[in-house]
Amino acid sequence: MHSGWLSVFAFLVVSSLIGFGLLAASRVIRVRSKSDSPLKHRTYECGEEPAGLAWMQFHARYYVVAIFFVLFDVEAVFLFPWAVVLRELGSAAFVAAVLFVVVLMLGWLYALRKEALQWQ
Amino acid sequence: MNPATQSALIHGAVYGTIVCLAVLTSIAMGIWFERKFAGRMQSRIGPTYTGPVGLLQPVADVVKLLQKEDIIPRDADHALFNLAPPLAAIFSLAAAAVVPFSAKVISADLDVGVVYILGVGGLMVVPTFMAGWSSNNKFALLGGMRAIAQSVSYGVPLVLATMVPVVLAGSLSVSGIVDWQATHHWFAVWPILPGLPAFLLFYLAMLAESNRIPFDIPEAESELVAGITTEYTGAKFTLFYMAEYVHTMVGSAVAAALFFGGWDGPFAPGLHWMVLKTLLIFVSVYWVRWSLVRFRSDQLMDLCWKRLTPLGLGLVFLAAAFVQYWPGGAR
Amino acid sequence: MNQVITVTATRQSAVRGSVDPHLSIRHYDPDADLMLLHFGPQHPSTHGVFRMDLHLDGEIIVKATPYVGYLHRAVEKLCEKLSFVQQTPIVDKNDYVAPMTNEQALNMAFEKLLGVEVPRRARWMRTLFAELQRIASHLLALGTFCIDLGGALGGGSTAFIHTFRERELILDLFEEVTGARFHYNTHTIGGQRHDLPAGFAAKVNAALDIIEARIPEYEAMSLGNAIFQARTKGVGVLDGQLALELGITGPILRACGIDHDLRRDAPYSAYDELVPKVIVRQGGDTYARMRVRFDETAESIALCRKAIDGMPEGPINGYKPIRQPTMAKSAGGQVYVGIETPRGELGTFVIGGGDTPTSPYRLKIRPPSLHALSAIPYIMPGATVSDAVAILGSLDPIMGEVDR
Numbered sequence: 001m002h003s004g005w006l007s008v009f010a011f012l013v014v015s016s017l018i019g020f021g022l023l024a025a026s027r028v029i030r031v032r033s034k035s036d037s038p039l040k041h042r043t044y045e046c047g048e049e050p051a052g053l054a055w056m057q058f059h060a061r062y063y064v065v066a067i068f069f070v071l072f073d074v075e076a077v078f079l080f081p082w083a084v085v086l087r088e089l090g091s092a093a094f095v096a097a098v099l100f101v102v103v104l105m106l107g108w109l110y111a112l113r114k115e116a117l118q119w120q
Numbered sequence: 121m122n123p124a125t126q127s128a129l130i131h132g133a134v135y136g137t138i139v140c141l142a143v144l145t146s147i148a149m150g151i152w153f154e155r156k157f158a159g160r161m162q163s164r165i166g167p168t169y170t171g172p173v174g175l176l177q178p179v180a181d182v183v184k185l186l187q188k189e190d191i192i193p194r195d196a197d198h199a200l201f202n203l204a205p206p207l208a209a210i211f212s213l214a215a216a217a218v219v220p221f222s223a224k225v226i227s228a229d230l231d232v233g234v235v236y237i238l239g240v241g242g243l244m245v246v247p248t249f250m251a252g253w254s255s256n257n258k259f260a261l262l263g264g265m266r267a268i269a270q271s272v273s274y275g276v277p278l279v280l281a282t283m284v285p286v287v288l289a290g291s292l293s294v295s296g297i298v299d300w301q302a303t304h305h306w307f308a309v310w311p312i313l314p315g316l317p318a319f320l321l322f323y324l325a326m327l328a329e330s331n332r333i334p335f336d337i338p339e340a341e342s343e344l345v346a347g348i349t350t351e352y353t354g355a356k357f358t359l360f361y362m363a364e365y366v367h368t369m370v371g372s373a374v375a376a377a378l379f380f381g382g383w384d385g386p387f388a389p390g391l392h393w394m395v396l397k398t399l400l401i402f403v404s405v406y407w408v409r410w411s412l413v414r415f416r417s418d419q420l421m422d423l424c425w426k427r428l429t430p431l432g433l434g435l436v437f438l439a440a441a442f443v444q445y446w447p448g449g450a451r
Numbered sequence: 452m453n454q455v456i457t458v459t460a461t462r463q464s465a466v467r468g469s470v471d472p473h474l475s476i477r478h479y480d481p482d483a484d485l486m487l488l489h490f491g492p493q494h495p496s497t498h499g500v501f502r503m504d505l506h507l508d509g510e511i512i513v514k515a516t517p518y519v520g521y522l523h524r525a526v527e528k529l530c531e532k533l534s535f536v537q538q539t540p541i542v543d544k545n546d547y548v549a550p551m552t553n554e555q556a557l558n559m560a561f562e563k564l565l566g567v568e569v570p571r572r573a574r575w576m577r578t579l580f581a582e583l584q585r586i587a588s589h590l591l592a593l594g595t596f597c598i599d600l601g602g603a604l605g606g607g608s609t610a611f612i613h614t615f616r617e618r619e620l621i622l623d624l625f626e627e628v629t630g631a632r633f634h635y636n637t638h639t640i641g642g643q644r645h646d647l648p649a650g651f652a653a654k655v656n657a658a659l660d661i662i663e664a665r666i667p668e669y670e671a672m673s674l675g676n677a678i679f680q681a682r683t684k685g686v687g688v689l690d691g692q693l694a695l696e697l698g699i700t701g702p703i704l705r706a707c708g709i710d711h712d713l714r715r716d717a718p719y720s721a722y723d724e725l726v727p728k729v730i731v732r733q734g735g736d737t738y739a740r741m742r743v744r745f746d747e748t749a750e751s752i753a754l755c756r757k758a759i760d761g762m763p764e765g766p767i768n769g770y771k772p773i774r775q776p777t778m779a780k781s782a783g784g785q786v787y788v789g790i791e792t793p794r795g796e797l798g799t800f801v802i803g804g805g806d807t808p809t810s811p812y813r814l815k816i817r818p819p820s821l822h823a824l825s826a827i828p829y830i831m832p833g834a835t836v837s838d839a840v841a842i843l844g845s846l847d848p849i850m851g852e853v854d855r
Contacts, residue, residue, distance in 0.1 A: 003131075010132025051488070062421060069276065083287040119418045413606050
């Protein structure tokens, strides 16, 4: 059904018009300061001189969790088609999916026991 | 361009315009209502000055914000910094495309509407992190990193909660799910066991996705000043602010469609029922917001991964078992 | 940089062995690994203009360095130039959440220096005012703490506005007596300046009834809430011994399990007759600190009732009436007076004499908040940025008295 996606495309064009239109409207009516100061364009850091740039290595403590997120999301993608055709396929599909998820839950339990779901 | 393509595009554009404007108008009124509501909760009266009973307050706010000077920090990445706010607005509105506001009013009746909603909802983290990174501000960076932490937390429970109505109705199309409920039962009512907990799970994940207290961790104004929006002024800030409310509103509409039968209801036209249900859920979000304090990022992760994920899987299988084995469940 | 704050010689080694606030930073190369974040002075939840330099490893704080002085107003120097009776309104602004206790501390020091006796009624009035002020201050501390946890646009502000409303009742009572809502200027050398108006007891009891009835509501809104507890329990644990070394007093010390309250241990004003029940809790975490404040509110309400019901008759001032600023003259000498304010021991050290006998030669105020802030380098490392605001809020610093 292509027409649905074409409508979505049209919808996205309309919503972009709203998003960018607001910016354009603001360009027309916003004030422009006559005086300019370098301090105004300084990054905000609580009124103090910023201590270096913010573009630095950042220790994200949840990277293992992020990997798990990818894993479980892929699993969910597998489950969606199953969910739709469950009626037609009957008990066999149900049992198969239960087994699939039980294996995944064992992995989840392992991760839980290994404390991989904590912040590192 | 063949006539079918043309009519699809025109359909999308016309209904898109109507839906977008309706959503924007209703969030303007929603903001007014929230402020009055919060005022009552806090023994004050809320806005009164602008227009009758302060009704024009959101309009005045938007006009004021649009007039503000546009300041871009010298050290920021200008292209990303400017692109993030409109993207946030677009992605937050996008999910409304497949929500049926009545049996007829639907911009695009996708047969994989549920997956589309989850997809564009998940995309919201992109402009959020773009804003956090490009501002070159440490508070914004912390906010951006927290936004990612949040999205990897609520994502799985959200998908699992959404899967419950999909399993029960056997359809990935939002209008298909609503049709099923209109001919059978609302899923929040029957089967109550996977239905109602699944709605609550969806509700929690929706709060997290639209950055609402108790999960407004990326913004956390008492910790990170204004989080990702620290460096934004004027129209760009307005777009982020708007996107947040739009996200909540569209999320409420999706919740109403998936769990409360969407436009289904007696006595009144379907559109009225859909709007009423959406607004009730929308208001409840603000009731929660003005009552609770917020979680910490790692606590949200714990909650989502250690409690909600197994709960969500359990609910999906209850739903599947209901369809398979309950007499009449698969009708 | 790696020096521990100098503490009493005998206990120094013990403290240094257990806690080194800057230990963990040695594992890092500051330029490459850590993010230096200036937290304050212009920040929504630093309770005024206070600055912490946080060294962050991701979200976790590795090192925290507090900086004070942004609100320095030279109050002590100013007091050296003003005569004794002129200073009361100046110190009102020190602890701007509890002005009454500032006045009380200052005037008690002057009375001791000048050898003035305070009549019994004035002492009871001081006790009443101090306890009312304690209720107002603790409620406000709870409200602002909720804002730190829940944001100015959320449940935190709901709790805040409700506690602020109760503070209003108490300010109304003070206004009834003194005519002012903030700069009371009602304590003076030898007693009180304003007597209680007619029917004041009924008004106090009415206000206390309202507050007492609403206390369960606040508990449900804040301390009883599951998210509130998750955010506060086990966060920012302060060791009792360390708290003693740092000179921390008041609710923070009592939350560490150390039973110390000047109202009971060194009674002043009417506390010899109205002995308060001292609230002590174990744990020393953020939750315990807020819990102590909350329970003290209830205790203060009981104390206020006793004070207003048993208010003795008699004169309210034991010194000559004020005719001119220079009427009080000191011959010299040094005194120290410490009282228990809502935040801990507020000490006033005065040296009399000097060139002008009508003003102190030197006046030093020991603010409890300053000592509370000195715990920051010890309890912040290991917490997240979110915890940092919770910990800071639970220390309840008032920058007016920290910087003076």
